[in-house]
Amino acid sequence: MMQIPFVDLAREYSEIQEELCDALRKVCSSGAFILGTSLKSLEENLATFLGVRHVVGVGNGSDATVLTLKALGVGLGDEVITVANSFVATVWSIRATGATPVLIDVCDDMNMDLSKVHRVVSERTKAIVPVHLTGNPINLKEVTSFCQDNGIHIVEDAAQAIGASIDDEKVGGMGIAGCFSLHPLKNLSVLGDGGFISTNDDSLARKLRLLRNHGLEDRDNCVLWGYNSRLDELQACFAQIKLKYFEQRTMRRIRLAERYKENLEGLLGCPQVPRGVRHVFHNFIVQSKSRDELADYLRHEGVETKIHYPIPFHHQKIESKDYRVPFRLSNTERLTSEILSLPIFPELTDEESEYIIEAVRRFYGS
Ligand SMILES: *Cc1c(COP(=O)(O)O)cnc(C)c1O
Numbered sequence: 001m002m003q004i005p006f007v008d009l010a011r012e013y014s015e016i017q018e019e020l021c022d023a024l025r026k027v028c029s030s031g032a033f034i035l036g037t038s039l040k041s042l043e044e045n046l047a048t049f050l051g052v053r054h055v056v057g058v059g060n061g062s063d064a065t066v067l068t069l070k071a072l073g074v075g076l077g078d079e080v081i082t083v084a085n086s087f088v089a090t091v092w093s094i095r096a097t098g099a100t101p102v103l104i105d106v107c108d109d110m111n112m113d114l115s116k117v118h119r120v121v122s123e124r125t126k127a128i129v130p131v132h133l134t135g136n137p138i139n140l141k142e143v144t145s146f147c148q149d150n151g152i153h154i155v156e157d158a159a160q161a162i163g164a165s166i167d168d169e170k171v172g173g174m175g176i177a178g179c180f181s182l183h184p185l186k187n188l189s190v191l192g193d194g195g196f197i198s199t200n201d202d203s204l205a206r207k208l209r210l211l212r213n214h215g216l217e218d219r220d221n222c223v224l225w226g227y228n229s230r231l232d233e234l235q236a237c238f239a240q241i242k243l244k245y246f247e248q249r250t251m252r253r254i255r256l257a258e259r260y261k262e263n264l265e266g267l268l269g270c271p272q273v274p275r276g277v278r279h280v281f282h283n284f285i286v287q288s289k290s291r292d293e294l295a296d297y298l299r300h301e302g303v304e305t306k307i308h309y310p311i312p313f314h315h316q317k318i319e320s321k322d323y324r325v326p327f328r329l330s331n332t333e334r335l336t337s338e339i340l341s342l343p344i345f346p347e348l349t350d351e352e353s354e355y356i357i358e359a360v361r362r363f364y365g366s
Helices: 009-030 037-050 061-071 089-095 114-120 141-149 202-211 233-244 246-264 291-300 330-338 350-363
Strands: 054-058 079-083 100-104 125-128 153-157 177-181 195-199 284-287 339-342
Touching: 009 233, 037 054, 037 195, 037 233, 054 061, 054 202, 061 089, 061 153, 061 177, 061 195, 061 202, 079 089, 089 100, 100 114, 114 141, 141 153, 195 202, 233 246, 246 284, 246 350, 291 339, 291 350, 330 339
Parallel strands: 079 100, 079 125, 125 153, 153 177
Antiparallel strands: 054 195, 177 195, 284 339
16 A cells, blocks of 8 residues: 655655755855845746746745735725635735735635625725635636726735746736745745745835835835845745746646546546636645545545645634625535545656545545
């Protein structure tokens, strides 16, 4: 019997160990650790990769959203629309600005039901934060003109979706800004915490550069209330190295997903990828009425699975007066009980992926 972990980050490290260690030595002997040339060159390369004018490195993906909303003037008394089925950081980041998160339902593909946005906007709505969940890009064209007409900013939570696109338009360039995480579990990652913001808006980028560094416009002059949230030189170097292998690793995720789909479609619900959409499979999430039994069976067969996420935000123990749920989140509830994530990290071997497929097929008696 095989033992297959849900994710094994050490496998990626073992392939690029030398390069990472060289970078460590280079940064340490340069003596420059914060806001230096490595960050600047990473920001330029990421901007080119995403096809946007600016990228601003920050301390983590959550700060990317907090700082972006703050820079857009969102704060106490404002409302920001998002979803309940994301990682908790999405809702938390909104609340951290002082604004009230407003949670709406999702579609069968787990992304925000954009047709519900107009039903929950109020004069206090300042932004929406749609999430490209699991690496599946949400088509924001549907709400762009409505949001423009009503002075509502679109801030993309792209933490799980770097490299995803619709008709060759990459996530991160669809709204006023895209918020990305470089957390070790994300598709492009560093060796610790990290994140960045993408935008085509010059003045937003300028403000974000101030906000991430205490509001300092130079060494001595502070021009606004800021934060300390920067992407270290060391982490920038690691991201730069991993960016070289990123497309190749993304292709591997897509290949593994295709293999799952070819062999499991019909037995359980598989992600549907419409023409023109590039899904980058941060997770491969199946939907099954017998989810718990399937997860138990796979565990006994040595296959680790996860649920992303088992508790939607409106069922967390956190104070509920701090956010609003205008309508029942019925699709969110249903999905929570049916979703299961299968291992899909790029270093998963063909043998392992075949073993998982066989185990799932056996569970369904086929
Ligand atoms: C990981 C993640 C974040 C937060 O990123 P951190 O770098 O961990 O702060 C936000 N939103 C989503 C959807 C995420 O998956």
